[in-house]
Amino acid sequence: MSQLTVGKDVLSYCTKCKLNLGHTIVAMKDSKHIAKVKCNTCNTMQAYKDPSVSSKQNKTRTRKTASAPSKAISVSDLWMEKMSSTKKKSTPYAIDGKFHQGDIIDHLKFGPGIVEKVVDDKIEVIFRHEIKTLVHNKP
Numbered sequence: 001m002s003q004l005t006v007g008k009d010v011l012s013y014c015t016k017c018k019l020n021l022g023h024t025i026v027a028m029k030d031s032k033h034i035a036k037v038k039c040n041t042c043n044t045m046q047a048y049k050d051p052s053v054s055s056k057q058n059k060t061r062t063r064k065t066a067s068a069p070s071k072a073i074s075v076s077d078l079w080m081e082k083m084s085s086t087k088k089k090s091t092p093y094a095i096d097g098k099f100h101q102g103d104i105i106d107h108l109k110f111g112p113g114i115v116e117k118v119v120d121d122k123i124e125v126i127f128r129h130e131i132k133t134l135v136h137n138k139p
């Protein structure tokens with residue numbers, strides 16, 4: 001299990017983007033509780049919001065055990081879940097490529113990742129160890 005520390009990426013609900021997005025931890029309450037995070041997409045600093053509390057309520061129950069509901073979802077857990085739930089083939093990442101939500105990309109440095117969100121010429125990609133915002137669709 002990965003340790004939560006300042007500078008790490010976590011999934012949190014962004015009050016500005018109104019989405020569960022990758023955030024960077026900027027302050028910890030204690031070793032297990034995140035105090036403040038910064039949205040990787042809009043750079044807004046805000047209190048950490050556990051995404052498993054605010055959403056997923058009306059979805060069919062996952063087969064995960066119902067223990068520790070307040071535990072933060074680590075990026076690698078999320079990555080694993082996304083990668084195992086898609087049958088898409090990966091495309092090599094290129095700055096002039098055009099990607100869509102749900103696409104699997106292969107990044108030279110970060111490895112395989114899944115496109116979580118597309119905002120104009122930027123894509124937010126979940127990689128094994130971190131969530132990155134990359135540029136795409138550049139001529």
Ligand SMILES: [Zn+2]
Nearest residue numbers: 014017039042
């Ligand atoms: Zn945001």
